[in-house]
Amino acid sequence: xxxxxxxxxxxxxxxxxxxxxxxxxxxxxxxxxxxxxxxxxxxxxxxxxxxxxxxxxxxxxxxxxxxxxxxxxxxxxxxxxxxxxxxxxxxxxxxxxxxxxxxxxxxxxxxxxxxxxxxxxxxxxxxxxxxxxxxxxxxxxxxxxxxxxxxxxxxxxxxxxxxxxxxxxxxxxxxxxxxxx
Amino acid sequence: xxxxxxxxxxxxxxxxxxxxxxxxxxxxxxxxxxxxxxxxxxxxxxxxxxxxxxxxxxxxxxxxxxxxxxxxxxxxxxxxxxxxxxxxxxxxxxxxxxxxxxxxxxxxxxxxxxxxxxxxxxxxxxxxxxxxxxxxxxxxxxxxxxxxxxxxxx
Numbered sequence: 608x609x610x611x612x613x614x615x616x617x618x619x620x621x622x623x624x625x626x627x628x629x630x631x632x633x634x635x636x637x638x639x640x641x642x643x644x645x646x647x648x649x650x651x652x653x654x655x656x657x658x659x660x661x662x663x664x665x666x667x668x669x670x671x672x673x674x675x676x677x678x679x680x681x682x683x684x685x686x687x688x689x690x691x692x693x694x695x696x697x698x699x700x701x702x703x704x705x706x707x708x709x710x711x712x713x714x715x716x717x718x719x720x721x722x723x724x725x726x727x728x729x730x731x732x733x734x735x736x737x738x739x740x741x742x743x744x745x746x747x748x749x750x751x752x753x754x755x756x757x758x759x760x761x762x763x764x765x766x767x768x769x770x771x772x773x774x775x776x777x778x779x780x781x782x783x784x785x786x787x788x
Numbered sequence: 789x790x791x792x793x794x795x796x797x798x799x800x801x802x803x804x805x806x807x808x809x810x811x812x813x814x815x816x817x818x819x820x821x822x823x824x825x826x827x828x829x830x831x832x833x834x835x836x837x838x839x840x841x842x843x844x845x846x847x848x849x850x851x852x853x854x855x856x857x858x859x860x861x862x863x864x865x866x867x868x869x870x871x872x873x874x875x876x877x878x879x880x881x882x883x884x885x886x887x888x889x890x891x892x893x894x895x896x897x898x899x900x901x902x903x904x905x906x907x908x909x910x911x912x913x914x915x916x917x918x919x920x921x922x923x924x925x926x927x928x929x930x931x932x933x934x935x936x937x938x939x940x941x942x
Contacts, residue, residue, distance in 0.1 A: 635845075635888050643886040710855070736859045743884040745842040745856065 642743055642751075642762035649676070649753045650741040654731035657708055657716060664731045666705070669753070673760075673780055675704045676751040677727070677767075678739055680711040681719045683747035689766035693726035696772060702780055703728035709747055710736045752776055819850060821865050832868045835877050836861055840889045848891065 644650075653665040666676070677693065679686040697704055706727035708716050713732065720727075733739065742751065745764060752761040760779050763771060819836070823829040836850035841857040849857040849864070860881075867877045881889045 640886065640888060643883065736856075737863075740859060740863060741884060743842075743886070745885075 640745075640764070642759070642764075644743060644751070644759040645762060647759060648757050649751065649759050650738070652731065652733075652738045652741070654707075654733050654738065657706075657713060657730040657732050664729055666731075666753075666757075669703070669705065670757050671755055673702050673752065673754045674728070675702055675776070676707055676742075676753060677704050678707045678709050678742070678744050678747050678749045680709045680747050681715040682711065683709075685766045686748045687723075689748055689768070690723050690726070692767045692769060692772070694724050695769070696767075697726035697728075701772075701777075706730035707738060708732045709739050709744070710734060750776075752779055754779075819861065821861065823868070828868050831874065832865060835864050835868065835874060838878075838891050839864070839881055840891055842885050842889060 649666060651665070651667060653663050656662040656664040675696075693704055704727050706729070708730055710733070716730070716732075731738075739749075742749070743762075748766055750763040750767055751759055754760050761775055763775065821832060823832060833850070837848045839849045839860065841847050841849045841852035841854055841860070843854045843856045844852050847857075849860045863880075864877060867880060872880070878890060878894075887893060887895070
């Protein structure tokens, strides 16, 4: 009983310390914040097509096979950084990468693609930036893996790299591409 | 007479300075959104101060100059204009950005836990006090004697 008098406050202290440690350790920042969209249908959008002036693009037409939705802009430095990786992925024909050009200017976007190459199967233009808000985008670049059923499987906040692709995207695509029908 | 007029002058200068500062601060204010309905204006102010800027994390969208914060303010403005309630606006943001966007989390545990700990603390304190007073009651020697004894010892 006597030893309990010391053990109890000590245990209490350790419990509080543990709770605080876990809280501080997991304190959310932009990069590791889990998207609430995961496991939910990708929000629908219909936006102007960058490559076909006057035409519209809708993500409903991509259903049936998985794709990557990549939010980018020419004002975004990290997008420049990940561009080569996207080029490599598109060359390897992994899955189609759909670009979402966020609050950008068309001529700058065209110039960028001519200079650096175009990894995108299609590019939608969102000048007002409404669609990225629906996707909970905090900053460019962000990449969403949408499966064949239109469900968001993964969100990457930050530039794509080959190691992230191998670790996070490739296994999910391998597991999900068969699901359609 | 000259004295009062010079004082008056100084006051005028001061007034001009204050007016200039007021104009300057208005020019620096980030948000110029205005509603016809003062209630909606208040709701807009309340909501933009309650929502986190998801890019800079520790400022509200009302205080942030980031582009995304401006977009989110526009979103709030449209929702307020459409007559949505506070809770509907919160839910709209949570559906997209998660609970983390709320500066005032809705988890009841955050508010209930301190109360639970307070109750536990009070119960423990009451128990200790009772035990102590029981010890005193069991003690034969009157309290006065003990006091005298310790006084004598000094």
